[in-house]
Amino acid sequence: MAQSVFAPWADPNEKPLIQFRNVTKRFGDFTAIDDLTLDIFRREFFALLGPSGCGKTTLMRMLAGFEAPTEGTITLDGKDISPVPPHKREVNMMFQSYALFPHLTVYDNIAFGLKRSDMSRDEIAARVEQMLKMVQLQKFARRKPHQISGGQRQRVALARSLAKAPKLLLLDEPLGALDRKLREETQFELMDIQEKTGTTFVIVTHDQEEAMTVASRVAVMDHGKVIQVDTPDRIYETPNCVYVADFIGDVNLIEGNAYPAGDDRVSIEWAEGQPGIIATPAGAVEAGARITFAIRPEKVAICRDRPEDLPNAVRGRILDIAYLGNISTYHVALPSGHVIKAQTANDRRIARRSFTWEDEVWLGWTATAGVVLTQ
Template identity: 70%
Template sequence: MAETVFAPWDDPTAEPIIRFRNVTKRFGTFVAIDDLTLDIYPQEFFALLGPSGCGKTTMMRMLAGFENPTEGSIELAGKDIAGVPANKRAVNMMFQSYALFPHLSIWDNIAFGLRRETSDKAAISARVEEMLKLTRLEKLARRKPHQISGGQRQRVALARSLAKAPKLLLLDEPLGALDAKLREATQFELMDIQEKTGTTFVIVTHDQEEAMTVASRIAVMDEGRIMQVATPDRIYEAPASVYVADFIGDVNILAGTVTATGADTYALTWKDGAAPVTAVSEATFTDGQQAHLAVRPEKVAIHTTKPEDVDNLLKGKVLDIAYLGNLSTYHVELPGGQIIKAQTANTRRLSRRSITWEDPVWVGWTKTAGVLLDT
């Protein structure tokens, strides 16, 4: 039996759990959120991604109840939440600092919110034990926060946030304090816990790799607006604009004017005297229109001798080499000064480089490798 793909955003009958409708948020004359409309669905792991000051934290604070929209409405599970105080919303927030009580044990930290809602000790105990098991903290229940590691504290904060079974959990840069290896392991733990609980997670992050790893969909933001909302693979492979292409991952961008050369095929004149490059695009462009071709470095091949039958081939010299262990990125300078990055996987042990600095090389890519963008 084929596995059903989780994609409620493609189902016109699916009801979102969160609806932003024409939301604007101003602080004085500063517009933090600019006429924003967005749907987030139940059981999504949704990422708000963007640089500092793009409005992602303001969106989260409005969901949490710390701010209200200046204009527009925000609905949670079909109800307008404007004016509903933070403690009356079925929403919990996990802060970057984790905000654990240092004098309480891990067990009591997780129980804290439950004790404020019920005096049923058996129910509290059962729920805390369930959360300890979910986050694999059973053996640490009697310790204090300072007696456990950063990654374990992160799991305590998560257990405490989930204890009251919120409809929505907001995570504000939750992995920012962890080292790279622990962060990677914790990303997969977060995904596992989110899947087991079925809680809708909304994560705020400026770390594109983190968003690409954990999220079902990503909203890329800039200056209070959403530039694109899509699944990680679509954001990477089919960015809607130069901004999104440039923000997510590494990219080569050639700017110029296009001319149609066939069905869905265009020639981009990117430099006087240089041969145009060819691109395939489902989007329609008019002759002479300004456009940008975005090509990911891993889709650019590098050659020491001129290859035959390559759609797009440019000659240059190696300016820089970034060796990243599993990958090498070659920065190739073209005669006009433009830099093209080509990436190769280091599948064999590096005993002697076949390509080194100042070497003359050819870089090439297929006509379907790039994305032609009008903005």
């Protein structure tokens, strides 16, 4: 049986767990969140992604109850949560600093919130054991936070946050303190735990790789507005504007004027003496419209000779090479002054580099390899 695709946002019968409706948040004259409307669904791992100061942390603080909207409403499970104080919301928050109690053991840190509920001692013990097992820390239950590693402390904080089974868990840059390899491992652990518990996770991060790895959907933010909300693959492959294309991953951006070229294609005039770029826009583009052509480096082929089978081919000289182990990125300078990046996979352990600095090369790509952006 085929696995059903998780996409509640595409189902008109699904009701969102969280709804932001025309939410604005001002601090004096500064508008941190600007008339924002957004839906987040049950069991989603939702990422708020953007540069520092874009409003993502303010959005999370409003969900947690540390800030109130200046205008608009935020509902959780259909109820307006603005008048509900933080400790009475079915929401928990995990901070980047983990905020563990240094004098308490791992066990007691996880049990802390439960002891303040009406659970019996036996129920608390069973729940803490369940949490320890989930984060694989049974052996460390009697240790203090300073006696375990950063990655283990992170898992204690996660277990404590999930112990009371909140409807929503907020994660504020939760992996920022971990080294790269541990961060990558922990991302998969987080996804696994989120799937097992069925809790809705909302993560705030400025790390695009992290957002693209863990999230079911990503909201890319800028200046208090959500610029695009979509699945990671669509955010990457079909950005809706230059800002999103440029913010997510590596990209070549070329400005020009688009003219119809038949077969739903356009020809983009972008540099004197260079052939027009043949591209396939997603929608209608007016003749002569100013557009930006965005193409990812891995979609640009680099060859010694002119690629006869590709509709787009330009010639240039290798300016720079970045060797990243699994891939190499070539920066190729064109006679027009443009620099285009092309990427190749290093799929052999020992291979003589086919290209080196100053080499004359051809770059080519298909008519559907890039995206035509009008804003």
